[in-house]
Amino acid sequence: MTQSFKGPTPSRRQFLSGAAAAGAGAVAASASGAATPDPKITELQPWATGFGEGVDATPYGMPIEFEDHVIRRNVEWLTADTISSINFTPIHALDGTITPQGCAFERHHSGAIELRKEDYRLMINGLVDRPLVFSYWDLERLPREQHVYFCECAANSGMEWAGAQLNGAQFTHGMIHNMEYTGVPLRTLLQEAGLEAAGDLEDKWIYVEGHDASSNGRSIPMSKAMDDVLVAFKANGEALRKEHGYPVRLVVPGWEGNMWVKWLRRVEVTDAAVESREETSKYTDVLEDGTARKWTWEMDAKSVITSPSPQAPIQHGPGPLVITGLAWSGHGAITRVDVSKDGGKTWETARLAQPGDPKAVARFYLDTTWEGEELLLQSRAIDETGYVQPTKAQLREVRGLNSIYHNNAIQTWHVKTNGEAENVEVS
Amino acid sequence: MTQSFKGPTPSRRQFLSGAAAAGAGAVAASASGAATPDPKITELQPWATGFGEGVDATPYGMPIEFEDHVIRRNVEWLTADTISSINFTPIHALDGTITPQGCAFERHHSGAIELRKEDYRLMINGLVDRPLVFSYWDLERLPREQHVYFCECAANSGMEWAGAQLNGAQFTHGMIHNMEYTGVPLRTLLQEAGLEAAGDLEDKWIYVEGHDASSNGRSIPMSKAMDDVLVAFKANGEALRKEHGYPVRLVVPGWEGNMWVKWLRRVEVTDAAVESREETSKYTDVLEDGTARKWTWEMDAKSVITSPSPQAPIQHGPGPLVITGLAWSGHGAITRVDVSKDGGKTWETARLAQPGDPKAVARFYLDTTWEGEELLLQSRAIDETGYVQPTKAQLREVRGLNSIYHNNAIQTWHVKTNGEAENVEVS
CATH class of the missing domain: 2.60.40.650 (Immunoglobulin-like)
Structure with missing residues (x-):
């Protein structure tokens, strides 16, 4: 079952240039060249002579203090207020593919609200057979799925249109995270509410909005809603963090992050797109001739x-x-x-x-x-x-x-x- | 590309029993039955009338306060001291497969030490052509791999041999976590040091130990060392947490957690197993006839x-x-x-x-x-x-x-x- 490394390998000779084989283990050659004794190896170090921290010290752990530079950062001049702003994932310091929730970028339109599971409701209404209201615990009774998906803000790298602006991958490309989501397919909830009233689904839409003051309403074609959209309550195994929509957010795989409505409150089945503020004055792309591309949901490679x-x-x-x-x-x-x-x-x-x-x-x-x-x-x-x-x-x-x-x-x-x-x- | 849900579905009729279709969206039927207006839906809620927290509030985020019960827990009577003890992953409250580092179980033999990257060294010695010492940054120059692996303590569920003892999945089965590791294959480091001096690798071993006072030395057959063992420096994308061996731990896929040496200090190539304390008096299984199984490394299904x-x-x-x-x-x-x-x-x-x-x-x-x-x-x-x-x-x-x-x-x-x-x- 081993997945061996099969890529090209660097020149070992160069890596080891200057390294001399040494007889005694304690006077080994340094991999970067020096063959002199290394006091970190030859001398007893303090961490080998005492005890470390016990297992009751950090019931929920944080990164070690030496990594305190690996954090989300916002850019003050970018927006007028931090409650309607963005911060950036420190992608320059991460490896692998999973983004820990604690350093996954945030974007809010009216700040990150605190919403208890007891207070949470999700309404499905509009062109459905039976309007329904789900509590958090109702959602947990329906069949769940799990997938790793990226979430990228449409504005990621936005400053770079005009030339090289921001100096760092965190700032040019850090409006992205990649997490393992667990949730209920949105189509399950729509099917619970019944879609016979909607008639032909081909030309139908849903309108989704959040519990926060901005509500951040967006229209989504029914074909996407019935495909891979998730109503998610876990990310990377644990509950969504507050800033990622606790207790429930929408996951719209491959589509711009703005549609991944946090603190999801309502899904309305409609016969046309709502053309909300977030899909007319915002999240459209003005071209050279003054016309605008709209419905540019999918994030290209x-x-x-x-x-x-x-x-x-x-x-x-x-x-x-x-x-x-x-x-x-x-x-x-x-x-x-x-x-x-x-x-x-x-x-x-x-x-x-x-x-x-x-x-x-x-x-x-x-x-x-x-x-x-x-x-x-x-x-x-x-x-x-x-x-x-x-x-x-x-x-x-x-x-x-x-x-x-x-x-x-x-x-x-x-x-x-x-x-x-x-x-x-x-x- | 959609991976549709294909499993069995519960009876919708039962789920919706008592639910009446309602005309107005705001007086929808509750998914769990009641068709009366829900004030959480019909009345304006405080979180929709004010602002939440800005993006500068949590440079590194923690779980929301409502989830403060989802933590590692130790069992005080289990060991004499918390520096040589274990705590348990709250698996009962998680979903998906990834374990966040902050709530992934810990086991230490002399506590979790703090070791800076500057102070980190890894020595490869014994039956090698060129004993070598790697700094942390030397490791980052070698080809890396990434894999999700579980790490289970050999003692997981250990109290249950004698009958049903501990009341909760966290305590019976929580000595496990599952993370995405990034690191350098151990065989790459062994090949850097050269294995001609070792002769036939079939009957050779390595002995691995950590920088902490316990050192936690274990013997591993060369065949495993050359297979899928990783010298890892990231878990779930970010640096290893202190309690998981920052800056470098061994990952021994499928084998008992005790061999996943944290704060990895030394790998010695030997011609026999060392038969250390951790593989004689501990981590062996005494059978009914008084003999002991040893080298029981692999974790069965x-x-x-x-x-x-x-x-x-x-x-x-x-x-x-x-x-x-x-x-x-x-x-x-x-x-x-x-x-x-x-x-x-x-x-x-x-x-x-x-x-x-x-x-x-x-x-x-x-x-x-x-x-x-x-x-x-x-x-x-x-x-x-x-x-x-x-x-x-x-x-x-x-x-x-x-x-x-x-x-x-x-x-x-x-x-x-x-x-x-x-x-x-x-x-």
């Missing part, structure tokens, strides 16, 4: 290199280097990611840590050798539909420069000879 | 119903009921889980939320109807080798009653007519 990146520079000399990042597509599974070191002139195929899952984040690696040269690092995602992530130039040619949302262009990091990286554009 | 269970009683009347739990096997993937309501006389096949992954926890559901009758709930796991989880009687017949470790017997919960559940044995 996208990727970013998380390390090295401006917040995660190369901190070692020449030799083996792991280049890693994330790729995702709202249209299905990621099938391939390419990495360029020269700003898109040449490409190497990266290794996916696991085969891509539909509408979930994939982790990619390029195990390579760095000679200390300058790099123009890019990644390019390809999904199961064959779609290839576009360059900024390609995207601008179609969409112009007026957009905020749905920037899925290839990102470039300029890595300097000292290992530091910055956000740049290549023409 | 096992399962438990997490809800309903003593800490998660049925809190509703007759009608649809979701029975759910976890199943896992150290020998590979879970292929089937059966559930019995009558103490093992008859069985129904449960639904797996997703196909089982090798050496990872699987979530199962039985979507059923409860008539308010007494239940003797059991679950039975089957893995890809065809192994079937045994009854307690079958296990005792082979192993006697002197064991502490490796109790993978079928668990029984007695659910009473009021929905409360308790830990019982059936003969």
Whole structure:
């Protein structure tokens, strides 16, 4: 059952250059070269001479203090108030695919409310046979599903339309998280309420809104509602955190995060889209000719290199280097990611840590050798539909420069000879 | 790409019994029966009239206060001191498969130490061509892998050998967690050090120990070391928590948790097992005839119903009921889980939320109807080798009653007519 590593391996000789075999275990060669005794090995260290913390110390644990920089961060100038704002997942410091809830980005329109399970209600109304109200515990009595899905804000990378603006993967691409959701398919609830009254479902819609003051109402075509939408109450095994919609949120796989209504209050079956504020003045894309794209729900294939990146520079000399990042597509599974070191002139195929899952984040690696040269690092995602992530130039040619949302262009990091990286554009 | 729900569905008529279709949306029928107006729906609620918390409030979030009972718990009488003790994952309150690090069980032999990345060293020595010392950052330069694996303490369910002792799935089966690990295959490090000096690898071993005072040394056959063992630095995307071995722990997939050495300090290649304290006086299984099984590393297939269970009683009347739990096997993937309501006389096949992954926890559901009758709930796991989880009687017949470790017997919960559940044995 072992899944062996099958990717390319870096040159061992280079990694070990200068390393001399030593006879005594305690005077081993350092993997980075030095063959001198290391006091951390040869001398007794304090943590080996005393006791650590007992199992009653942290009934619910937090990250160790040395990792206190791995946190969500907001950008003060981005919005007028933090209650209607966003913060960013520290993707530059994470690895793997799962985003812990505690550092998964938040976006609120009127702040994160506190809602008890006892106070929670979900109404299904409109063109249904039997309007219904579900308590939290009613939901727990229906058949559940589990899936890992990414949730990306439509505005992720939005500042970058106009050029390289924000210096760090956390800020350019951190409006994304990827969690294992448990919930009841929305179609189960709609079927409970009965859809005969709705007639032909082909042209029907639902309108969804939250318990918070903003309510954040959005219209969703019935075909999506009956497909893979979940009414979720757990993420990564435990209850949703307050900031992610406790106790219940909508999960709309592959579609923009704004539709994943938190503190879900009501689902109304309608015969037309509501054309709410959040789908007219917001979450539409103004094109070069002044017209606007709307109903741009699906998140196209996208990727970013998380390390090295401006917040995660190369901190070692020449030799083996792991280049890693994330790729995702709202249209299905990621099938391939390419990495360029020269700003898109040449490409190497990266290794996916696991085969891509539909509408979930994939982790990619390029195990390579760095000679200390300058790099123009890019990644390019390809999904199961064959779609290839576009360059900024390609995207601008179609969409112009007026957009905020749905920037899925290839990102470039300029890595300097000292290992530091910055956000740049290549023409 | 939609993965539709294909399991059995509960009777809708029963769920909706008494529910009357109502004309007005605001006077909808309650899903649990009542057709009277619900003030939580008809009256404006406080959380819809004000603002919630802003995005700067919780740079690293914690669970909402209403979930403060979902925590690790230790059992004071179990051990003399909490620095050499265990706590238990609140599996009765979780769903899905991922265990958040903050509530994943801990076991320490001399407490959880704090070790900075700067102070971290990993030595590879013994029968190698070039003894090597790796810094934390050296490890990050080698090709990484990612896998979700369960980690189960050999003593999980250990108190239950003598009969039904602990009242709650958290305490009977909570010495388990399931996380997505990122790390470097141990074989990569061994190959860096060179294994020509070791000669024939078939009869070689490694001895692994940690930086903490206990050091917790264990012997592992070379065949396992070269197979799927990881030197891990991330769990569920972020750095390992202190209590899980920050910055580096060993991951020994499918094998007992004690071998997953935390704060990994040294890997020595040897020509024989060391027969350390942790593999002679501890972590062996004394049989009826006084002899002891040793090298019982692999965790056999096992399962438990997490809800309903003593800490998660049925809190509703007759009608649809979701029975759910976890199943896992150290020998590979879970292929089937059966559930019995009558103490093992008859069985129904449960639904797996997703196909089982090798050496990872699987979530199962039985979507059923409860008539308010007494239940003797059991679950039975089957893995890809065809192994079937045994009854307690079958296990005792082979192993006697002197064991502490490796109790993978079928668990029984007695659910009473009021929905409360308790830990019982059936003969």
